[in-house]
Amino acid sequence: MNSFIELLRNRRSIRRFTEQTVEPEKIEYLKKAILMSPSGKRRNEWEFIMVQDKNTLTQLAGCKEHGVELVAKAPLAFVILADTTQTDIWIEDCSIASIILQLAAESLDLGSCWVQCRLRGQQDGTPSEDYIRQLLQIPDHFAVLNLVAIGYKNETRKSFEDEKLQWDKIHEEKF
Numbered sequence: 001m002n003s004f005i006e007l008l009r010n011r012r013s014i015r016r017f018t019e020q021t022v023e024p025e026k027i028e029y030l031k032k033a034i035l036m037s038p039s040g041k042r043r044n045e046w047e048f049i050m051v052q053d054k055n056t057l058t059q060l061a062g063c064k065e066h067g068v069e070l071v072a073k074a075p076l077a078f079v080i081l082a083d084t085t086q087t088d089i090w091i092e093d094c095s096i097a098s099i100i101l102q103l104a105a106e107s108l109d110l111g112s113c114w115v116q117c118r119l120r121g122q123q124d125g126t127p128s129e130d131y132i133r134q135l136l137q138i139p140d141h142f143a144v145l146n147l148v149a150i151g152y153k154n155e156t157r158k159s160f161e162d163e164k165l166q167w168d169k170i171h172e173e174k175f
């Protein structure tokens with residue numbers, strides 16, 4: 001069992017996945033993990049759409065121009081969305097759930113990548129959020145923050161090294 005710091009050290013964005021599907025028990029573990037994410041005032045305004053259908057994954061990969069191609073080749077993606085009428089801090093809550101999902105995936109030796117949707121759009125100017133809302137029949141008062149693509153790793157990324165961390169980003173007592 002890896003320690004938490006090793007988990008963080010090894011988590012890198014993975015954009016190439018093998019054909020292998022993610023086993024149901026691993027999917028169950030991921031679901032459990034996101035549902036335990038902290039949220040402001042425990043509003044739990046987030047919702048998650050789990051997509052495994054190849055055709056839908058390919059369509060999701062059309063939500064913006066760049067940085068989304070990997071979704072078409074992933075065996076699994078979670079769409080992270082929130083009911084924005086419930087709280088003004090849905091971006092924070094959804095971001096936390098997303099990183100929890102990524103770390104949970106890493107703990108299962110699965111690779112993952114965050115794909116930004118909020119404030120992104122297609123070439124013709126259609127917001128990625130609107131495209132996804134229509135594709136997945138999401139009600140209008142839900143905002144889509146991002147996708148998290150997940151699968152077995154088909155690329156090797158370097159782990160973080162202590163010496164190369166930006167230690168100067170951390171200030172003591174004053175800036």
Ligand SMILES: Cc1cc2nc3c(=O)[nH]c(=O)nc-3n(C[C@H](O)[C@H](O)[C@H](O)COP(=O)(O)O)c2cc1C
Pocket residue numbers: 011012013014015066067068113114115116117157
């Ligand atoms: C808020 C956020 C948005 C991101 N959006 C994308 C994206 O749209 N497409 C993509 O391929 N990677 C995306 N990434 C992954 C980053 O590019 C990646 O985390 C960064 O390059 C650092 O690499 P690492 O995750 O391997 O440490 C995003 C990551 C974050 C945290």
